[in-house]
Amino acid sequence: MSIADESHLSQRAEETSFYHSENITFSKNFLENLIQASDDLLNRCLNEDAQFLAELAATLSENYHHNGQEERLPKIPTSVRERPRIIQARTNIYNFQCSQVQLCLKETICSSEEADYLRFLAEYRQIARSLPENWTEQTASEVGLVSKQAGFGNLRIKLEEKVMSGNADAFTIYLLGLAYKAVGDLEKAKQTFIQVIKIYSYLWPAWRGLLTCFTGSLESVQQELAALSVNSDLKVFFLLEYSIQHDEHLSSAINAINTLIDIFPNNIDIHGLLGRAYANNRDTELSISALESVRNITDDSSVKYMDVLSNQYFMSQSRAQLAALVHALWATEKYSFETCIATANYYSLRGQKSTAIEYFERAMVLNPSYYDAWTLIGHEYIELRNFSQGLHSYRKAIAGNPNDYKAWYGLGQAYEMLKNHTSALTHHLKALNLRPNNDRICEAIGDSYEKLDQLDIAKRYFKRASRLSQFSSASCLSKIARICRRMKYDDKAAKYYEMYVQAEVEEDDLDQRHEGYSEAYFFLAQYYIEQKGDFSSGAPFARKCVWYIPTRDEGAKLLKKLPKGQLFSSTGVELDADGDISRRPLSETLPSQDPSRQKHEQLMSDSPKCKEKTEIDKFDNWSDYVKTNFE
Template sequence: MAADEMQKRAELRRAIGELSERGLVQAAKWAAEQLVGLSDADGPSTSGGVSATPSVTTRKSRKKEPSALKGCLSLEESEQTKSEEDVLLLGKVLFDSKEYRRAAHALRECTSKRGTFLRCYATYLAGEKRKEEEIVEVAGPLGKSDVINQDLESLEAELGGRYLQGQLDAFSTYLYGVVLHQREKKAEARKALAISVNAYPWNWSAWLELQELCTKLEDLPTLALEPHWMRDFFHASLALKEQKNEEGLQQYRALAAAFPRSDYVVAQTATAHYNLRQFDEAQELFEQLLKSDPYRVDGLDIYSNILYVKECFSALSYLAHKAVLTDKYRPETCCIIGNYYSLKAQHERAVLYFKRALKLNRNYLSAWTLMGHEFVEMKNTPAAIDAYRRAVDIDPKDYRAWYGLGQTYEILAMPYYALYYYRRATQLRPNDPRMWCAMGQCYENEQLGMQEAAIRCYRRAVSYEDREGIALHKLARLHQQLEQMDEAAHYFRKNLERMEQDQADGRDVVEALVFLAAYCKNQGLLHEAEQYCTKLMDYGAPEKEEAKAILREIRSVQEHGVLSPHMDLESYTP
């Protein structure tokens, strides 16, 4: 086993214990998944008393903090007494039982860093629990409310004082960053979280909290994050959040080399393919994931979106049934069932399950966005707007919600509002042709009539490989309306080539053939015009009759002895 892999294994084994004993179960679960994701080989045991990682206070390369923070991140517990260890055991048992107030009270006299963190964390969670209860009491399970965690102020005062005096370890510094974030002190929160992850990089919860505070990838150098393999996971995750999917995909492929059996890496790679609309690749990876972990629920809502888009009724039904048997009361499960009913056009039942998902987690972004889509289908535009707005309140970078708002206002015949929201969507997904097509159609609106602006949007869509051909067809029509026949012919040809390659059929094919047949006849391209007319003969009236008329004109020209394929018919006089 490579020394690097042995080191990672030792670090993760130690981190799982340290995170678990502090109640950071999600971070501990993530670390455990990466531990088994390394390889099949067994790593060395860390039970022999050898520290898996150097103490934070002995890292010579650590960038010095202000004097008030020196030594604040030490994880040593030498001051902890045996009697305090007994109290810590009681506090942890109460914490695990979700009796947070009792746990905080039991730990009130603890002075160790672990005891301080567990007490403050229990206090924070007790405040969060009470906040959720008050929201339900005041506004209902899905209502808006300005209720806040009443313990944040006291926690900020206590942790802030210790932070400035250098008395917080990495875990308490993480909690201080969470508190600052909720208090809308984002710059201070970002700094505290960066200090925490530099000191103790194995707390994935701290990285996720820091990710929420990063507005763009360009801000990363300002965080002064030190080199560590955990930082690679953070960069890859942030790339997906920022819709830099190609970049994120490359980073996850590199991580897959180091963590070849990591289900998390597989799920994130599948998500990157989904964001890039590479549905077949994403579906294959999710199926691989379910074979590896058949009782997994995390991330399967994205898999259900893929099955929905591909209209895989039986596969989506099977996935919903399996998710219910695994864990019926998970937001992801409710979302999967909602997608199933939406695919069956039972929109009321779909909304019911999306609401159930939100009752389990009111900040579950996918449910708000998907529920907005359902309300649009039900023509309930006020409810759709509310759902989309709730989504962008949770995550201002949710391009699907901005796009949904644009569609909804377009339905309401409010094109200026629609343009604003479409523009937000294109800023978040500048390489997505669907966003540019939507904005182009809005510019075409009768109230605006901005054809030149629409053309620019459609050209952007074409440059980003508009697979559905909407932009090509729209460009051809717009140039035809503006009597720019050469440009119209160019786009009709390109769209016809795309449709023939995809073996498509329908009105768009007929329209392109009719235009090109007439255009080529007028340009003297008689052979090409004949080819288009021959193809038109396979269609019914009136296109078939129009093709016959064009062929008669061509025969008439040829009978007069004018055979040049490049003749100008407008100047021709028999």
């Protein structure tokens, strides 16, 4: 087992200890609470969150595990006298006629907590919708622009006075939390949302508001919630969402989500959560499988999570599947931002970058809070070598969401391409501050430090990236070896090159044109044959050099230095009297255990034309074979 595998296994063992899937249970009256909460949220004009809870209730399996305890929700009193006016106010809010709500719910007539909330909500939405992008109160508070609008300061003061008077219900206190969040006071917002949850634990928008109030690790978030005695059936959904947004304990989160799928087998939000988790974990095939389950459940009638699915099709270069998805989305709901994102990905995959940018911009118009689109636009401009527009797009993404590590990383990569290594390092470090356990960012920081000739620091970051993920392990081992060579530590360089070669063999990556292999094999052959005089250890690496065009001639020169008695037995290669590679059939010169020979035999065994003579035997010598296949 390689060092990378050992570190990955230790990381996986640590992750699986965070979530205990077998302990995911809900209260005895979970279903009743979901129904009541979705009805209460719908009455308070929080439609999106009401839909989430209603779908949980609709898809809950009859055999779900409950912990035997009951979690009671407060009953919201209703006034028959106020009822018609409250219904009229809700209708006005649904029809975006928020200014009419104050007339419907005059304080002299309607004094209930529900009426107070609807008046505050209408005023908040009226302010939020005065923005050019026409945002809701939730997205407007996330961005913070609503705090600069006229009337917002007065609204916040009225909310504070109402809450301090003790006459506010959980929904009104929730609006105060949004107001604190809009002015950037995340600590007050966090405490306010926690107060809301303690009063009404199924108020899902308060849980969503908490997601951006916490900035620490998942462990610290759970510890803080436990210390504050915040417990609810919805807590597990909050922790899983936080885990995915911050790329923490993804393997453990995936196990927990699969347990939830057993409890909510046909819930598209749970399947979408699983697809996003797999996507962040870079498991594209499983992510596609999970997100295609959403399409199967909804019979292609929903566009939800289809933007994520299109991203995964793009990553896997699945052009046919992406084209079919785009066709289905245009037939279902062509005026949605998910459809625009999928269409943009399709055109990008076809190489039509300008058209892709146009559809990404359309997605931003339809959903201004989807700042990932700016990051994707930046990627497209960078591929077009339009660096000024690419940098501008990344900065637009950061202006909307300063915690978007992908935009910071994109800025760093763009500056790296512009040879501005200092600026690249600055932005990569900001990305790492947001995602401390991201191996790609660590590797990029190592690249920047290496180009700035700070080799010791570069090597440290390459080691960190190698420990964090198996995806970066092999490339980082090669880079560490290269740094050791520059620092004249040949013994360490040889050790890391051998680890690199071993890691690539275990991954079954036998691409003969990869320059990293030739560099590693040539250095190891030189190291053992010329520096150590260890012909038996260096001979196999010298033989491998012959397979690669950049090191073919150098490999032949190293083979000449081997004692003639060991030449064939050690390497499987003979030199003729002129010092050229011998004209023996190649299948005779390759040892039977050589992975390259095994690969050829496996590929050719099913071909009737090659039963008597394999492809490798058709050539008289190594040089002809290499020239035919690799030049």
